[in-house]
Amino acid sequence: MDRRKFLRGSALVSTALILNPFDLFAQNKIKPNLSTNSAKNIIFMISDGMSSGTLAMANLYNKQLHGKNGNWINLYEENKVKRALMDTASASSIVTDSAAASSAFGGGIRVKNGVLNIGANGEHHVPIWQKFKKAGKRTGCVTTVTITHATPAGFCVNSASRNAEPGIAEKYAEIGIDVLLGGGDEFFNSAKREDKKDLYAVYKKKGYQIAKTKEELAKSQNNKSLLGIFNTGAIPYTIDHKNLSKNKSIPTLAEMTKVAIDNLKDHQNGFVLQVEAGKVDWAAHANDVAGLINDQLAFDETIKTVMDFAEKDGNTLVIITTDHGNANPGTIYGADVNKNFESILNYKYTNEHILNEIHEDFNLQEIKDWIVETNGFSLTDDEAKHMLDFYKGLDKEEGLYNFKKLPFKFFSEIQKKHNNVGWISMDHSGDYVELAMYGPGSDLLKPFVKNTDLHKLMLQATNVNV
Template sequence: MDRRKFLKGSILLSGALTLNPLNLFGRNSEEQLSFKGKIAKNIIFMISDGMSNGTLSMANLYSKNILGKETNWMNLYLENKASRALMDTASASSIVTDSAAASSSFGGGFRVKNGSLNVGVNGEHHLPIWQKFKKKGKKAGCVTTVTITHATPAGFCVNSAKRSAEPDIAEMYAELGFDVMMGGGDEFFNPEKRADKKDVYAAYQKKGYQILKNRSDLNNIDKNKPVLGVFNTGALPYTSDKNTSADLQNKPTLAEMAKAAIDQMKDHKEGFVLQIEAGKVDWAAHANDVSALLHDQLSFDEAIKVVMDFAEKDKNTLVIITTDHGNANPGTIYGADATKNFNSIAKYKCTNEFLLNNIKPDFNLQQIKDWIVENNQFSVSDEEAKHILNFYQGLEKDEEGLYNYKKLPYKAFSEIQKKHNSVGWISMDHSGDYVELAMYGPGSELLKPFVKNTDLHYLMLEATEVENKF
């Protein structure tokens, strides 16, 4: 079968661009050329949610300056291992997408309105790609650092008019029989936390699933049973908080979940497909939280190593590494002390979320100043401390946390930090930038230098020679 023609008539990578990515980016290694024409048995699709290009750049700068090494993502470029492109991330309703529409572009192959999952502008349902691969006999799974029912994993798996229907999505996964699902979101499975008191865990167990709750459970997985791993209420903790808290050591890293998922599915005769998402990179960008952002991006980078270690040995796996959209567009700012300032982020002991949520309305100015010195190793003025404290006057107890980032002083504190770390942000929301995309393995030679997000759906089908007839 001629893989170049069997999807003839699809919208795969259409347009006027005809440049060969081998020529554009100088990729000519024998290893990469050896994949040409080979069918991908497996696909691992990696998404650092909300990763602006500045996030990728700063993570590599931090890794080089503080850890003394290039990131695994940058090494793919430096070692000439990956095809590379820019990707347009728009949705059907805006040049700036949300995660649901973005994931649906990958998952369903069509652009949908922000907020929906594989439900078109006229109500039509687009079959998600992990269901397509399940119908062809492959195993399928998702792992994430946010709730497993969140928009990005759901976009590869289900149809839903509303991304917020996470209790329903939790039930859909069991009905569809996905093989490995790991992340947070206990409140959508636990009868004590669901509004309808339904025991969704019991529904999974009835279908033969093993339920994982702690990091240690990853070491005792039955290879013959599907897996549901739910390791937290809500999202998993930020990496930079987890690294400094003994209480959070029972939560797995993204790399650990990725390895467990690969090990669980890698011996399947028909192959497997796996989505791996660093979901809290997006949350950190929303909060202009530089420590949270960099350490969760570096955690994603450790998952890249796990994936590449497997893929380079396996030779039959297409690896896709990208983001669904930019967010907040952080970047380093010119100045005489820019390098020193940026490197000072290594002294931060926690995320801004932890720091700000532990300031109380009855703090005095000195307590705020001491708390910031303790956790960020720099001093603020009385005026700055007073500005921060003003945000807490009249704040209700249930108004704490990330999704109240416009009530707590996330933006104000990031502006104070900017004077000391030389990192600026353009907003606290998604952006419409073209984003970075890398591919390795069989099918990577199909990548053109500039693509739309929907193109990846059809590229995955072509790389595996799965015809788009469902």
């Protein structure tokens, strides 16, 4: 198809739903599951930090690239799922962090930002994957960030700090989470841990298979515990994963998820699996549109992997959502918005990669040539000069994940002139978020819920009482 003609004559339609949340909270008590068609398995999918604008832009991009909707939107169009809005607040704020959000799902109670399943008075709430393990199910987590990060940890452990990742890695082994796939070599490798503990050896002693490459993952045996750690830090962003040869031995989110399902699916008592696209959140923090859209599409590809299994299986509840919004990106009205948004198809790398390749000794022409090569547009002399000033220690930009304090915000403002994508911030937002469910137990979902309601719903959908 001629992608340049795709958006001509199209209209973007938005709808607003007017609700009284207090009335809804009063009415939406989850009812007991009286159906005999209970779920044997649960696959809980989280696109971390996905604002509604992220879902919309990724779908538009997919239509430009492939001429069709993505898998998430198709589930809506084909009326295959129950759909709701979800309130994501924590105990300490109307704007949650990932630890408190995951604890709402995992522990069934709202906790303060920064902690995992520990209440205000120090009480420990049993995480839901431990409940399911006690009920005889196998358990797993898959993520594109460190496997010890807040979102997977919230389903599995109690911790006074989400940052205690070395300890979280040890707790997974003690609990016996059956499948763990993601990044975070620094929390398992004796050469990188401060205490020099060799956690790979600990896991091997407990009978785990260890995979460190895509090839080793593909050769792993089903029905046997599996630890797959494929990078120091997070898994690379999807667009960099595709376009940088150094990343070819690292599996994608969909590949990891397929292996996890195959490993777990034959257990007689069923399984529960969490799947997280963690770098959607990181890209939103950096206002990085290429990183954001491509990682959201990687999540969307993983939805197909999950749904292909769930539709054939018939006994699996699939939950698709996010833990909170982040940066609220979206397309901005303008005469050239269609053409400008379409220019993102020319972006070759994340802003993270682009900005890390710029050095203080670049001259103006070199930095301008680099942006043309990687984004397809030209900087003005003033823009190029200001960009270089960042690398000389001036005007350093703040941001949660901008560990080198590179000019992420400044560069995204330049990109906005060419792609018509704007951002409200570089941090989380308190929006109500998308929630979709498929399979047995999805009939329990009401149109408006609190994040803690999903804990109860999962237990009721599976008829697990622990």
